[in-house]
Amino acid sequence: MTATQDAPRDYQALRTAIAGRAGDLPRRLAQVAAYALEFPDEIAFGTVASIAASAEVQPSALVRFSHALGYQGFSELQEVFRSRLRERVLNYDERLAQLRDHGIAGSKSGLVLDGFLEASERSIASFREKLDHAAIDRAVDVLAGAEIIYLIGLRRSFPIASYLSYAMGKLGVRSILVDGVAGMGSEQASFITPKDAALAISFAPYASETVALTGAARTRGAKIVTITDSLMSPIAAPADVMIEVAEANFEGFRSLATTMAVAMTLAVAVAGRRSER
Amino acid sequence: MTATQDAPRDYQALRTAIAGRAGDLPRRLAQVAAYALEFPDEIAFGTVASIAASAEVQPSALVRFSHALGYQGFSELQEVFRSRLRERVLNYDERLAQLRDHGIAGSKSGLVLDGFLEASERSIASFREKLDHAAIDRAVDVLAGAEIIYLIGLRRSFPIASYLSYAMGKLGVRSILVDGVAGMGSEQASFITPKDAALAISFAPYASETVALTGAARTRGAKIVTITDSLMSPIAAPADVMIEVAEANFEGFRSLATTMAVAMTLAVAVAGRRSER
DNA sequence: TTCGGTCTGGAATTTTTGTTCTATTCCTGT
DNA sequence: ACAGGAATAGAACAAAAATTCCAGACCGAA
The missing domain is CATH 3.40.50.10490 (Glucose-6-phosphate isomerase like protein; domain 1)
Known part of the structure; x- marks a missing residue:
């Protein structure tokens, strides 16, 4: 099992791959697939044990799932989920530049204000994500x-x-x-x-x-x-x-x-x- | 050292704490502080060893840095850096995909809600730009x-x-x-x-x-x-x-x-x- | 220059983590 | 109802990681 070439390297491709194969996957692996699509952040940051517990699955199921998608192991699949979060960086650089422009560094209350503004933005953004x-x-x-x-x-x-x-x-x-x-x-x-x-x-x-x-x-x-x-x-x-x-x-x-x-x-x-x- | 209560639990607060203390920190820890502010993603995803190498510091310096900020260990500090990526602000493409997924079209009040959420975001963004x-x-x-x-x-x-x-x-x-x-x-x-x-x-x-x-x-x-x-x-x-x-x-x-x-x-x-x- | 203390580097230790293995369970087709 | 094969759970193992420890370097004060 060295065939890692056909495994998707970027998140979007992986997402479609999972969605496409979810049907013909064994029961427990389908369960993992559903979980992965719903909680990508968990996959990105969690450990095999913590994810397994949260998805109500055995740790080994995660490894088998990774193999089924063509990866060498779970870590390799996890790396793809992490790459998705890394690509957010753009946004962050702009923010930094803005902070520097305003010379906030020297102002304690400026940092506090920025903190509250960002908390507000994050609240809104995450609400949008799971809005019912x-x-x-x-x-x-x-x-x-x-x-x-x-x-x-x-x-x-x-x-x-x-x-x-x-x-x-x-x-x-x-x-x-x-x-x-x-x-x-x-x-x-x-x-x-x-x-x-x-x-x-x-x-x-x-x-x-x-x-x-x-x-x-x-x-x-x-x-x-x-x-x-x-x-x-x-x-x-x-x-x-x-x-x-x-x-x-x-x-x-x-x-x-x-x-x-x-x-x-x-x-x-x-x-x-x-x-x- | 059980004093974890004064350690910031959210990223922005941690940022201000680091910025505030960067001055009176020992040389190597100040180096870690600067690195952490510049490459938060590395801290979030890396391992102690990889981060240490990238910041040109000993692994133990990272642990000492975490202690200096009031955390029990590096992992605890890392968790804060991760939380920032968990609650991240979506980029434009993701936003569009979301709108499609949620099928807002059929829901009148969904449109209203979206309008208010967007007004809030616009307010915050424009305030940031001309903030005094x-x-x-x-x-x-x-x-x-x-x-x-x-x-x-x-x-x-x-x-x-x-x-x-x-x-x-x-x-x-x-x-x-x-x-x-x-x-x-x-x-x-x-x-x-x-x-x-x-x-x-x-x-x-x-x-x-x-x-x-x-x-x-x-x-x-x-x-x-x-x-x-x-x-x-x-x-x-x-x-x-x-x-x-x-x-x-x-x-x-x-x-x-x-x-x-x-x-x-x-x-x-x-x-x-x-x-x- | 020397003494006191703090800081640092690197190895040793402990903990956590991913992976593998195998007995058992669960299907499916006859 | 049963055999055969795939799937699964859970423990055992190996690898990797975080943390601790301590000898030596460094720095400031006397």
């Missing part, structure tokens, strides 16, 4: 059908909720911002009816009031739409529709760029959907 | 010197002000959110002293209360920092420092991505500046 349109559409459906939309978001998510309140007000969408002022949150929530919907926003560490309010809304029969950061979130379970947003962070402060764009979308799309009738 | 980091530095100076920071932002800018209130609270920076609840804005503002500073955020059409409150703060002798969209803004004139942010918009709704990043920067940099003493 259907979920957005469903969320708009649910919210457009509601009589009153209750906006639940505290602490870090409060800016989002307050923006939604502002935007919906401008667009003529009836909404109530459930804020914590004077601990009145639960009073406000007690008026929710099954005709209403709640839009809850929360990220780790999930504010307990947000979780409680969401639960209360559910109990009262309202539809629930949540914007949160993982399926494990305590507000994901009770939701009719969940929109997953994983923001990048800089020095522990998470960006809000993507969440804000999602919020704007919901406000505008709900108003648009309603005006169609 | 001296203004940011001066703003941080002024705010770091203040006893109490009054946060003024209403309507569309309220999410920004409320975020600042949240972040500064977490960072131990004394601030007061001048909100419009119960029309108490002017009461709150009447306590401002010349030792304080006001951070006013406003965009066209400028909310009259924001303008009035900013003027009141100025009259009472406080320093003024403003985030606004043009030199012609009514809150630009009374300001000691003005940060200009021109957000892109989609269907008349302006992005908040850049403003939010600036807000985060101010909060973090002010806290940082204060802790230096």
Whole structure:
């Protein structure tokens, strides 16, 4: 088995090769193929053991998969997945040049600002990659059908909720911002009816009031739409529709760029959907 | 050496840490620092041996460098360099392919979302180009010197002000959110002293209360920092420092991505500046 | 110039990782 | 239902990697 010449050397070719052969591959190897297409980054950075565990496959399956595609071993296949990430370099050089132009080097706060700007960009870019349109559409459906939309978001998510309140007000969408002022949150929530919907926003560490309010809304029969950061979130379970947003962070402060764009979308799309009738 | 907590977990933060300490590092470690900043991809993909050879350094120097930055070992530092490539910004071709894959065409709200995401990206990119980091530095100076920071932002800018209130609270920076609840804005503002500073955020059409409150703060002798969209803004004139942010918009709704990043920067940099003493 | 401490290079050690091997399981065709 | 062959799991092995260690070089202070 020295026939390495027919194995693709660049990522795109490899991708099509995998997609093409996925059909006539043994079961476990097909499983690896599917995993490789879905999580190329894992393949690029992981170890045989970690990838195997994550793909729920034996390490040997990865090696057999590599052989099946004509590589000498797993490492050779991995190199192709890595090359894909290397080609991003262009982008990076431009960024460096820009930093130098502005002479940011001498400015501490300039570096901080750059960090936050980049975190925002990364958030947006990665959201684009795994964006679930259907979920957005469903969320708009649910919210457009509601009589009153209750906006639940505290602490870090409060800016989002307050923006939604502002935007919906401008667009003529009836909404109530459930804020914590004077601990009145639960009073406000007690008026929710099954005709209403709640839009809850929360990220780790999930504010307990947000979780409680969401639960209360559910109990009262309202539809629930949540914007949160993982399926494990305590507000994901009770939701009719969940929109997953994983923001990048800089020095522990998470960006809000993507969440804000999602919020704007919901406000505008709900108003648009309603005006169609 | 179990002190891994102070080591940056994200690439940009690590970058600033390296840049900051490059001066007082031993010769060989400084050499590693320079190499790491110039060839981050090598660090991400290489092995200790290969990187050492390429940087013309001993393998042990890489490990010592990692320890100096607070990591347990080289692998831990490498993980940070890898995370940067994991959350990378897509290039143009990949973006197009993505649009095709997701079949946005059929989804109305998908188009809206894409519009907002793109507006955010445009905002950030154009802000980068004409960024005045001296203004940011001066703003941080002024705010770091203040006893109490009054946060003024209403309507569309309220999410920004409320975020600042949240972040500064977490960072131990004394601030007061001048909100419009119960029309108490002017009461709150009447306590401002010349030792304080006001951070006013406003965009066209400028909310009259924001303008009035900013003027009141100025009259009472406080320093003024403003985030606004043009030199012609009514809150630009009374300001000691003005940060200009021109957000892109989609269907008349302006992005908040850049403003939010600036807000985060101010909060973090002010806290940082204060802790230096 | 000498002493104290820190820094460095390179080999030794330990850990991790990829790969191979083989008994067992799972198909498929008769 | 069963034989024959391919596929798989899991442990064993070999290779490669990261990390530690320490003798000697280097640098600054006295």
